[in-house]
Amino acid sequence: SAVISQKPSRDICQRGTSLTIQCQVDSQVTMMFWYRQQPGQSLTLIATANQGSEATYESGFVIDKFPISRPNLTFSTLTVSNLSPEDSSIYLCSARGGGVAGELFFGEGSRLTVL
């Protein structure tokens, strides 16, 4: 299994600013993903964080708004830029290990509130 740590666990930000969320996995993983969980909703995939190259974004999400880095196999960051109240959500980092199981593990999430 993989243990995923996210920082910060929660933050309150002003409109127009940016927040960077860090994700650290305790073992090397093949794939890392970022999800958003808006209040009362399910998880929506934002992007796949690719090691050493640009992230792969899902429809409706763009790099200018959600820049992502993944400098190595155990670490990734998600920045939510130019914040608006609509960005208030829980952002979750997830990682998939190797092997047949390929289970996806999740961090505890970062709860963002934009005022």
Add this chain to the structure above:
Amino acid sequence: AQSVSQHNHHVILSEAASLELGCNYSYGGTVNLFWYVQYPGQHLQLLLKYFSGDPLVKGIKGFEAEFIKSKFSFNLRKPSVQWSDTAEYFCAVKASNTGKLIFGQGTTLQVKP
């Protein structure tokens, strides 16, 4: 594109009642199927998963799910729920060619003591 549909948005049961939560997906290729649970204030946890073999999968805490390929379904069941099963339940599908996990809308289960 893959999609996942959970039919029940909010389920209220009394303790000891039986549970079945519906999950259907749309994707024509090989899929891996998951049920995750999110207890109040906690992070997502894996309940069970199906990759291949026996379509009846047993998970933690007495949960099981049956993969019916012809119906594109992966319904979650538990014979007798407990108050501690109160949580949000998410069905998820991973297409083998993309590795991306797509979630259903979630079902809120409330178990009354």
